[in-house]
Amino acid sequence: MKLLGTYTSIIEANHVANSLREKGVLCRVSDINAYNYWAITGVTDVRVWVILDSQWEDAQALLADSRHTPENPLPSEDMALLEASQPLHYQHIIYASGGLLAVIVLVLFFLFSQSQ
Numbered sequence: 001m002k003l004l005g006t007y008t009s010i011i012e013a014n015h016v017a018n019s020l021r022e023k024g025v026l027c028r029v030s031d032i033n034a035y036n037y038w039a040i041t042g043v044t045d046v047r048v049w050v051i052l053d054s055q056w057e058d059a060q061a062l063l064a065d066s067r068h069t070p071e072n073p074l075p076s077e078d079m080a081l082l083e084a085s086q087p088l089h090y091q092h093i094i095y096a097s098g099g100l101l102a103v104i105v106l107v108l109f110f111l112f113s114q115s116q
Contacts, residue, residue, distance in 0.1 A: 024073025
């Protein structure tokens with residue numbers, strides 16, 4: 001997995017990942033939950049990753065020229081199979097729980113500091 005780029009907009013990052021996916025390049029957008037809690041986490045951007053290292057050059061070429069034809073495109077069925085084999089569901093649960101825990105800790109800290 002290789003980093004393709006960082007974006008200050010979730011919408012833009014998802015657009016890039018979806019555009020590449022339509023051309024057969026499997027991508028993933030990361031740090032969305034941390035970005036959503038930016039006031040707590042300090043994360044102000046999200047990242048787009050190319051899942052297969054062999055597709056990284058194709059992804060860069062597609063960003064430079066949308067008419068580029070990828071050398072190693074994946075059919076949508078193969079992309080779905082690869083995504084299903086990744087434990088992303090559990091990763092999302094962990095990130096969401098971590099964000100919730102951070103909010104609770106901050107609220108308790110604020111309440112404790114106000115009571116003194």
